[in-house]
Amino acid sequence: MSTNYLAFDIGGTSIKYAVINQQWQILTRGKCPTNHNHHQTIIKTLQQVSQEASNNFSIAGIGVSTAGRVGKDGDIIYAGPTISDYQGTPIRQILHDQTKLPVHVMNDVDAALMGEIVRGNYQHNQSIYCVALGTGIGGAFYVNGHLLNGSHGLANSVGYLNYNPRNQTTFESEFSTLALEQELKEFSITVPQAFEKARQGNLQFKQIIANWCEKISKHLATICLLLDPAIIIVGGAVSQQGDFFIQQLQSNVNKYLPAGLAHTKIQAPILKEQAQLFGAISPFFE
CATH class of the missing domain: 3.30.420.40 (ATPase, nucleotide binding domain)
Structure with a gap:
């Protein structure tokens, strides 16, 4: 059975996601609005998409790229004004408790740079x-x-x-x-x-x-x-x-x-x- 990973990219206005296999092929992708994180839209969307992805694919782990500063435990330690009511959100813990999968959370610019390094020509x-x-x-x-x-x-x-x-x-x-x-x-x-x-x-x-x-x-x-x-x-x-x-x-x-x-x-x-x-x-x- 193929090993796949679920990737999220959380921005100020939208959440992009994709299921990616070990050969770095994107198997499916989608996009949802953040709704300015009203009523905790972001974490609820991550939970819903994680559940749907687990139902349809064999998922070995979840990676989250997000705006804001990320602590060592995968929580949001600082969030600017672009996303309201986001600071303190324990993303890694919530997704791990739900899926029992390993979860990595990193700042979106860190993720962009790592993406360029692992898949670009650097x-x-x-x-x-x-x-x-x-x-x-x-x-x-x-x-x-x-x-x-x-x-x-x-x-x-x-x-x-x-x-x-x-x-x-x-x-x-x-x-x-x-x-x-x-x-x-x-x-x-x-x-x-x-x-x-x-x-x-x-x-x-x-x-x-x-x-x-x-x-x-x-x-x-x-x-x-x-x-x-x-x-x-x-x-x-x-x-x-x-x-x-x-x-x-x-x-x-x-x-x-x-x-x-x-x-x-x-x-x-x-x-x-x-x-x-x-x-x-x-x-x-x-």
């Missing part, structure tokens, strides 16, 4: 940093064959850089793609549309995109100085803008570093939306 001896740009901003660092998470599971919480106690702004609140969307509202235009206009030479949108990329790059330059990764993967839906986006980041990172000092390469992800699902179950393949 070498396991490379040092790779991942920055996810979306509703929020998160980070993950893989070095010496392991994820670096810090003593309290808070390492790489780059979205909280430049926290201002007076108005509670952060790198995330000011420069996430959600923040860019807010800036573009007065033009009644989406982020992909703004990029397309910039690519076509529209000076106004070229400047808006250039300013946003420059501000992000300043923080990427800080990561280069502190950790000196070989590669920084910049993920999130905006990474689909390809070379037009990545090249702006690379040139601006170089501008914020003394000439010839750093050699980190900025890249887009390879797997895109599948990375978190593969990463969530990667501990079962170690």
Whole structure:
């Protein structure tokens, strides 16, 4: 009988899931809304999908990729404003008690990075940093064959850089793609549309995109100085803008570093939306 794993990816607006076999083939997949976690929608959805998957497949383990900071026991030790009433949720314990299966829970950016490593074209001896740009901003660092998470599971919480106690702004609140969307509202235009206009030479949108990329790059330059990764993967839906986006980041990172000092390469992800699902179950393949 084939060995299969159930993978979840919990984001701010939706829960993606898939049953994946030992050959990394996706046997089935689906998506459910989080409903802002009203009435504990997230954990109830995980329980329901786990039960249905166990009824239809031979499941050997469950992997969960989730927004928020994850403790060593697989509970949510910190959750930002994107998911309400989520902090403290003991995901691993609840799913293990229900299914009696081994359960691994990890932060979604950690999962995205591990997915890229196990299924992308990266070498396991490379040092790779991942920055996810979306509703929020998160980070993950893989070095010496392991994820670096810090003593309290808070390492790489780059979205909280430049926290201002007076108005509670952060790198995330000011420069996430959600923040860019807010800036573009007065033009009644989406982020992909703004990029397309910039690519076509529209000076106004070229400047808006250039300013946003420059501000992000300043923080990427800080990561280069502190950790000196070989590669920084910049993920999130905006990474689909390809070379037009990545090249702006690379040139601006170089501008914020003394000439010839750093050699980190900025890249887009390879797997895109599948990375978190593969990463969530990667501990079962170690």
